Amino acid sequence: MSVSPPESPATGSGRNGGSVPARMTAVTARAYGNVDVLAIESLPTPDVTPGKLLVRVMASSANALDWRLLSGTPLMVRLIMGLRTPKRLIPGADVAGIVEAVGAGVSGFAVGDAIFGESAGGAFADYVVIDAAIVALLPAGVDFVAAGATPVAGLTALQALRTHAAIKVGDRVLINGAAGGVGTFAIQIARALGAGEITAVCSAENAEQSRRLGATRVIDYRGEDFIAAGGQYDVALDIRGNRTAAQIRSILAPGARYVAVSGPMTNRLLGPLPHLLRMKLGLARADASFHQFTAAATPEDLAYLAALLVSGELVPAIDRVVGLEDAAGAIAQIASGHGAGKVAVVPGDRPQQPPDAAA
Template sequence: MRAIVHHAYGTADVLHLEHIERPAITPDEVLIRVRAAGVNHADWVYTSGRPLIARLAFGLRKPKQPVRGRDVAGVVEAVGANVTRFRPNDAVFGEVDAGSFAEYTAAPENQLALKPATLTFEQAAVVPVSARTALQGLRDTGRLRSGQSVLINGASGGVGTFAVQIAKALGAEVTGVCSRRNAELVRSLGADQVIDYTREDFTRSGRRYDLILDSIGNHSLIDLRRAITPTGTLVLSSGTGGRVLGPMGRIIRARLTSLFVGQTLTTGMLARSTETLDELRELIDSGAVTPVLERTYPLSETADALRHFTEAHARAKIAITVSSSADAAE
């Protein structure tokens, strides 16, 4: 099968299209013929090996798992002996630890769900990581309730475009922070107010929010605390941080600060499950949430997709088309 692999850490240039063996599945796994995959910040972390602390899990000198990609949407090719939820030819979406930038990938049954009927495979492929991060960050960690105010920092990004829609579905008053060129997009997703970060610093506006979901990491914790209510919550969902520890230093400082103040400073739960995917499918099929795709790339141009993601300030989501319906029929 064709797959995007890398045998060393580095820029997107280390990614290459190669022919490798199909993955074998365990009794609890599903073999998926991949139709599309989504691009995430995690793909850049795995590819670059940055922050360096991540290599303790990924491989110190070279990646343990050479095939990249986490988000996946496709058709079930085969199921393990213990799998009960899916059968061959089911259209599914979900997450894998690594390996969705390939024609076939294996995934545990409990990390998949039936694909939303209203979405294309490309649209479905960009949902799992980003939409789960938004849903769990807002509802489960942030405990967002109807009538509360929430600010989404990075509202035009992959997590942010889902967060704006999910927050509105939860009944919140939503403020989105983005650049001027993306303001109309964020408004179209349901934001009640949009702040252009090139013109206004929301941490110095004097307004306070019940919840801030920060997917950028471009403000200090002190500044962010100034923008939440005395008993409000700050959820850190991303941020690049330093070369060695990445965002870990910031996360540790946030958790320690929470012990001594009335505000809650924390990170998202990020627990993968079929139940969460089912909830997202219901939101999507009801029309409350729609994935926003900026661009799609063929599998052979995955390196270009990752380059665009990291260098061009990509908005919303990027999908990789792995195979077509005609390919799947062969």
């Protein structure tokens, strides 16, 4: 990752108010490619605009989304995000930070508020502009690193389990792909929502993490096949998407809900879409429902996650905290397809420690 020399911050002005510096440090991606296309640059601090908030980023984290948008894969991503070069210059969707300026027409937020939410990108930087309609106030007692690691993965896990699977107390839950960002939130949220047995499929390296977060059973995918292991599940959360519909059907209890969070990226143009279509068709005649979705930030769901963070039922599993200069390593971990929990990304002058792991 190349680093250009920092420029001295000029005095701020304009719509952001006098205390915001005119320039900021940011991670940039000016081309599609591997993490080595990322650079650190000094850029003008974005101006707050109507309906938006300018937020001083205290913490963010890397998500699979950042890797997809950086690599421009599957290729259909480029139809929306820029055919030749990415329209999104600065990676980072997760945001936790402090409001520095409030755009025209925004109510409910004031300068100095601590907030968290999901931005359209730009959070691997000192400042980001974020839509005020999709953030929530961060309650006292929740640290910024925990909040900055939560939005994308936490919303995905929450909406998969609560909105789509309509999880019920006592449900037997399978989580395939339990060790990463979404999976570590899903185990804890399933527990908080009253799941009975929670079976986590992950590598042996991450088995202990899954148990600590609330899994009642762990299957090491290298040593045991969760289909062959049998079992009947009321809710199957498939974060990996590496099984056929016939295999999945064999482990679904009557009336089960199968939620496809992702699928294999084997189709260069369409990514997981052909697999998801096959799963939908393959489960059409089963006594089970098929759900596939793209998580969306809502203030209600963010507030729900905030309440779980406050109660301690949710403690993001943060593998490590890195600065902007190591953001490439955070995204590379996602690209590798393996790793434990989340990597938080924190701008340089705001070093913080990961929160205590869940008991």
